[in-house]
Amino acid sequence: MRWTCRHRCAIAHIDVGVAVRVLAALLLALLPVSAWSASTDQDIVVHVEMHGQIVAVDVDCPVDAPWAVVWEVLTDYDHMARFVSNLEYSSVDDRADNVLRVHQKGKASRGILTLRFDTVREIALVPYREIRSRLISGDLKASDFVTRIVEVDARLHIVNSGRYVPNLWVPPFIGPALIEAETQKQFGEFRTEILRRNAAVRSPT
Secondary structure (H helix, E strand, C coil): CEEEECCCCCCCCCCHHHHHHHHHHHHHHHCCHHHHHCCCCCCCEEEEEEECCEEEEEEEEEECCCHHHHHHHHCCHHHHHHCCCCEEEEEEEEEECCEEEEEEEEEEEECCEEEEEEEEEEEEEECCCEEEEEEEEECEEEEEEEEEEEEECCEEEEEEEEEEEECCCCCCCHHHHHHHHHHHHHHHHHHHHHHHHHHHHHCCC
């Protein structure tokens, strides 16, 4: 995972990784947190904590749609780049029963900063209930997440929980706020696609 400016320059005899980390910290400090959190998806609860190098993420996303439609969207890896804005590429490279190998590339931007990622993950499916994701290779040191579909008071919730270790330093306080905003946005896009498909099923043309 690399924090980079949108315009790159070549600098000889400098530890570029250190320069990027310092620049990222300075620029993040200048970005208002209130601007990150402006969203119509405020009922999607995202909590991010840092434990040393480990970033812990927990999400609760309520959705008013049938179980099958929710599952269909969450596991539609071949078409996920169409409805998740920070994905540029998403494809199932291999499949063995309910275990998939998924390759995804993309970026998330805030101001003049761009967070780029390129990962390959092993996805284990427990049909209609649980999705387990484990990093195989890519721009992270480690990543393990579990996504569950649960029913609470007759309403479905997408519950996502996991931990990852980025390759580069994440600024405390401001970094988690940025991650929370991006995660809330992403799950809002999942929910939008779920509702769109559900409406299409209920009102076929």
